[in-house]
Amino acid sequence: MTMKQQIASASQKPIAFARDFFSYAIKGGNLYYGWLLFLSFFVIAGLFTTYVQMTTGLIVTGATDQITWELFISNFIFTAHIAAAAVLVVIPAYIYKRKDMKELAVLGEIIALTFVIIGLNFIFYHMGRIDRAWHAIPGLGIFNFPSSMLTYDIIVLNTYLAINLVAVSYLLYMRYLGQPMNTKFYTPLIYVAVAWGPLIHIVTAFILSSNAAIYSWKTAVLPFAFLSMAGASGSSLVILMFLLIRKFSKLQIADSVIDFFSQVIVWSLGLIILVFISEFFTELYSGTHHAASLEFMIDGHHGLDAYVPWFKMTMTLIVLPFILLLNTTIRKSYNSLLPVICSVVFLTILIEKPAVLVFPAFSPTPLGEYAVYHPTLIEICNVLFIWAVGFIMLTLLTKGAIGVLTGEVRDSKTVEAGGGAK
Numbered sequence: 001m002t003m004k005q006q007i008a009s010a011s012q013k014p015i016a017f018a019r020d021f022f023s024y025a026i027k028g029g030n031l032y033y034g035w036l037l038f039l040s041f042f043v044i045a046g047l048f049t050t051y052v053q054m055t056t057g058l059i060v061t062g063a064t065d066q067i068t069w070e071l072f073i074s075n076f077i078f079t080a081h082i083a084a085a086a087v088l089v090v091i092p093a094y095i096y097k098r099k100d101m102k103e104l105a106v107l108g109e110i111i112a113l114t115f116v117i118i119g120l121n122f123i124f125y126h127m128g129r130i131d132r133a134w135h136a137i138p139g140l141g142i143f144n145f146p147s148s149m150l151t152y153d154i155i156v157l158n159t160y161l162a163i164n165l166v167a168v169s170y171l172l173y174m175r176y177l178g179q180p181m182n183t184k185f186y187t188p189l190i191y192v193a194v195a196w197g198p199l200i201h202i203v204t205a206f207i208l209s210s211n212a213a214i215y216s217w218k219t220a221v222l223p224f225a226f227l228s229m230a231g232a233s234g235s236s237l238v239i240l241m242f243l244l245i246r247k248f249s250k251l252q253i254a255d256s257v258i259d260f261f262s263q264v265i266v267w268s269l270g271l272i273i274l275v276f277i278s279e280f281f282t283e284l285y286s287g288t289h290h291a292a293s294l295e296f297m298i299d300g301h302h303g304l305d306a307y308v309p310w311f312k313m314t315m316t317l318i319v320l321p322f323i324l325l326l327n328t329t330i331r332k333s334y335n336s337l338l339p340v341i342c343s344v345v346f347l348t349i350l351i352e353k354p355a356v357l358v359f360p361a362f363s364p365t366p367l368g369e370y371a372v373y374h375p376t377l378i379e380i381c382n383v384l385f386i387w388a389v390g391f392i393m394l395t396l397l398t399k400g401a402i403g404v405l406t407g408e409v410r411d412s413k414t415v416e417a418g419g420g421a422k
Contacts, residue, residue, distance in 0.1 A: 013411065017176050024409045025400035031248075036395065039388040046385020049378045050125075058128040061379040066371035067362045071383050072126040074354035078233070079119035080204040081226065081349065083160065085234020086112035087197035088264060094190050100254045103405055104242070105190075106171050110397045111237065112197065113164040116157050118390035123154065125382055149207045156200045163193045168397075172404045177411050201226050208357075216283070216293040216361045225275040231268030233349040235261040236342035241398065243339055250406045255334070262331040262338065265345060269322035276315070296370060297360040306372045310355035317348040 053060050061070045089108025093101040124133060135141030136154055145151040167189050174181045205223040212218070239261050246253040283291040296304070297311045321341045324330050330337050359373040403409035 013177065014173070016411070017173055020176070020409050021172070021400040021404065022396065024403035025396040028399070029248075032399075036392060039392050039395075042381075042384045042388035043392070045381050046388065049381040050385060052378055053125065053128070053382060054130040056129075060376060062373055062375045064371065064373075066365050066369055067359055067373045069358055069362070070126065070373075071354055071375050071379055072122045074358045075350075075383055075386070076119050076122035076126065077204055077208075077226075077357070078350050078353045079115045079122065080157075080201050081230040082234045082237055083112045083115040083119060083157075084197045084201040084227070085230040085238075086115070086164075087194045088231065088235060088261070089238060090190060090194055092260065094187070095194070100256050101260075103251070104253065104257065106168055106401055106405070107241070107245075107398060108238070109164045109168045109171075109193070110401055111234075111241075111394070112193070113161065113168055114390055114394040114397065116161040116164070116200075117393065118386060120154075120157055120161070121386045121389070123150070125386065149203070149210050153200070153203045153207060156196065156203050160193070160196050160200050163189060163196060167193060168401075172401055175404050176409060198227060201230055213366060214293075214361045215290045219279065219282075221275050221278065225272065228268045228271035228275065229349050229352075232265050232272060233346050235264040235268065236346040239265075239342045240339055240346070243334060245398070245402060249402045250408070251402050255332070258334060258338075259331065262325060265342070266322065266325045266331075269318060269325070269345070272318055273322060276318075292364050293361050296363050297356065301363070301370045304370050304372055307355060307360045310351065311360075314348055314352045314356050317344055321345050321348075 058070070061072075063070045086108040089101065089111070090105045092098040093105040123136070127133060127136070135143065137143070138145065143151055145155075167186065170186060170189075171181065202223045205226045208214070208217040209219065209222050239258055242253045242258060242261075245251055280294070283294045295301075297307045299305070300308050321344055324337070324341060330341070332338070354373070362373075363370040365371070400409065
């Protein structure tokens with residue numbers, strides 16, 4: 001083979017990899033297609049509501065002078081939880097050398113990759129209109145760096161996105177070719193990703209705690225609360241995904257992996273409870289005006305009690321799973337109670353973001369006003385649209401990665417030669 005032919009063949013391999021990867025990713029049974037069709041419904045509806053917001057602005061959301069943040073920024077905070085928690089799959093595999101998780105590390109990187117993209121989409125919608133997006137590009141718009149904490153978050157999120165994109169692409173491509181990875185390139189990349197994961201969460205917490213007008217966010221424990229919530233919600237999603245993967249695919253996932261993440265959930269929930277108790281005591285014991293937002297959330301204010309049931313439900317559904325998961329038998333109920341508890345923890349922390357963390361914190365305003373946030377239908381549809389696009393991406397990337405890891409997606413020449421990387 002001539003040099004020209006070798007170059008042409010090498011340039012075609014990435015194209016063949018992408019073709020084989022996504023050809024495998026879109027194949028599945030009735031349940032698989034039903035799931036994608038279900039998500040597509042929200043995508044179709046969201047395309048129209050996205051057009052409405054991008055041509056009109058944030059006036060179509062429920063944001064007001066009293067509550068200036070919407071569901072987009074609330075959901076963004078949650079996506080940072082999951083993106084940061086994805087390193088919990090990578091750390092045991094590459095730092096503690098757990099063989100039962102070595103193959104699964106790439107799935108954690110895919111989770112991080114997907115949820116960073118979802119989070120960036122929420123930031124984009126938080127800007128309101130499409131003509132404001134250029135301000136997020138340094139050198140073109142008014143990036144407002146280093147004054148704005150959100151610009152720091154955009155930088156660390158895009159860096160984390162790039163790291164995981166390179167890591168995932170490189171690992172899967174080398175497995176596809178059946179060639180060993182260059183550890184001098186890949187291993188440092190993994191260690192940088194592990195260090196960068198918590199960083200995106202800490203910066204996200206700083207966005208809130210740097211707001212001097214919101215007393216309930218001005219606390220030094222907020223980054224640690226976020227990290228513990230990341231451990232609980234992220235591990236819950238990982239368990240749900242791994243249980244589905246080992247049920248519907250050929251990829252082997254040991255019980256020890258599920259047990260590890262269920263223990264992470266237990267200790268993370270315990271830390272969340274400790275943080276909440278510390279905050280409640282600090283705010284309520286002295287009885288100063290700094291506790292007004294918390295009191296509004298717990299008891300309401302002159303008939304405005306919309307947040308009270310959400311607060312009670314959130315506290316209950318954090319404490320109850322913690323108590324239940326202390327039982328080893330429940331933690332090992334892989335096909336019954338455990339997935340239910342993981343779903344509850346995931347959804348509870350998702351709901352906690354707008355209903356407990358963000359919206360009640362805006363009351364009272366500097367003028368002493370109390371307000372309740374009312375999201376609009378367009379806003380809700382746009383949130384569901386972003387989530388649907390994100391889960392379609394997560395589904396397809398995970399499905400394709402499983403094909404590569406199980407050897408069902410391979411380079412044809414590697415298969416003919418009978419080779420493969422371990």
